Amino acid sequence: MNFLAHVYLSGNNIPLAIGNLIADRVNGKSFKNFSPEIQKGILLHRKIDHFTDHHPAFKACVTKLFPTYRHYSRVIVDMYFDHYLAAYWTQYHPQSLKEFSSQFYSDLSLEAEKLPENIQKFTAALIRYDWFKAYASVSGLHLILSQMEMRTQYPSKLGASTKELKENYTYFHTHFSHFMDDVIAYSKKEIKTL
Numbered sequence: 398m399n400f401l402a403h404v405y406l407s408g409n410n411i412p413l414a415i416g417n418l419i420a421d422r423v424n425g426k427s428f429k430n431f432s433p434e435i436q437k438g439i440l441l442h443r444k445i446d447h448f449t450d451h452h453p454a455f456k457a458c459v460t461k462l463f464p465t466y467r468h469y470s471r472v473i474v475d476m477y478f479d480h481y482l483a484a485y486w487t488q489y490h491p492q493s494l495k496e497f498s499s500q501f502y503s504d505l506s507l508e509a510e511k512l513p514e515n516i517q518k519f520t521a522a523l524i525r526y527d528w529f530k531a532y533a534s535v536s537g538l539h540l541i542l543s544q545m546e547m548r549t550q551y552p553s554k555l556g557a558s559t560k561e562l563k564e565n566y567t568y569f570h571t572h573f574s575h576f577m578d579d580v581i582a583y584s585k586k587e588i589k590t591l
Contacts, residue, residue: 399475399476399478399479400418400479400523400528400529401479401482401483401528401529401532402478402479402482402580403417403418403420403442403445404417404418404501404529405482405489405490406441406445406580406581406584407438407441407584407588408585408588410434410438410588411501411504411505411508412432412434412435412437412438412508413434413435413437413438413441413588413591414438414501414504415435415438415504415505415508415512416428416431416434416435416436416437416438416439416440416441416442417438417439417441417442417445418438418442418505418520418523419435419438419439419512419516419519419520420438420439420442420443421442422515422516422519423439423516428440432511437591440591441584441587441588441591444587445580445583445584445587448579448580448583449475449576449580450471452576452579452580454572454573454575454576454579455474455478455572455576457572458474458477458569458572458573459471459474461561461565461568462474462558462561465554465561466553466554466555466558469549469553469554469555469558472545472555473542473555473558473561474569476532476538476541476542476558477538477562477569477573478573478576478577479532479538480532480533480535480538480562481569481570481573481574481577482532482573482577483529483530483532483533484532484533484534486533489577489581494529494530494533495530497529498527498529498530501529502523502524502527505520505523505524506520506524509521528541535559535562535563538559538562539556539559542555542556542558542559543555543556
């Protein structure tokens with residue numbers, strides 16, 4: 398799961414959502430440098446990632462892309478799933494994606510100055526380019542994946558991966574839907590244990 402999904406799965410708890418959002422930029426035990434609520438979000442993110450990696454629907458999607466994209470397949474499926482969440486947002490949340498994003502970006506801006514500089518740069522880009530909105534269209538997703546491709550250490554072909562999304566749109570959407578039902582239930586249960 399990627400940025401939008403991790404924020405969504407945090408419920409309405411802003412510090413939890415921020416921790417869940419930034420977790421990939423926090424190494425090992427350095428999560429203890431953050432407030433207790435943000436720490437919980439980082440730990441929730443790690444649990445969701447473990448759940449995701451072992452879910453049959455997610456694994457099937459990764460397997461489908463693996464011959465072409467190799468170890469980048471997981472990243473691509475994460476991005477596909479954020480696309481489906483954004484594109485079908487009203488099935489999952491009572492607020493519009495625009496309202497949800499605007500409120501979260503505002504809350505995130507208020508907290509950003511307490512975060513390390515590298516994370517502040519990341520959150521500033523997220524807000525400036527409105528990544529949550531961009532995920533909702535295949536063209537927006539293509540743009541984000543192309544930007545990511547420029548930062549990969551090895552040839553990744555991330556930008557080209559929207560071709561498979563278009564060609565197999567129903568396949569990936571069906572797997573996303575099965576996965577989403579399960580990860581929502583899992584996240585709600587795990588939040589109670591934090």
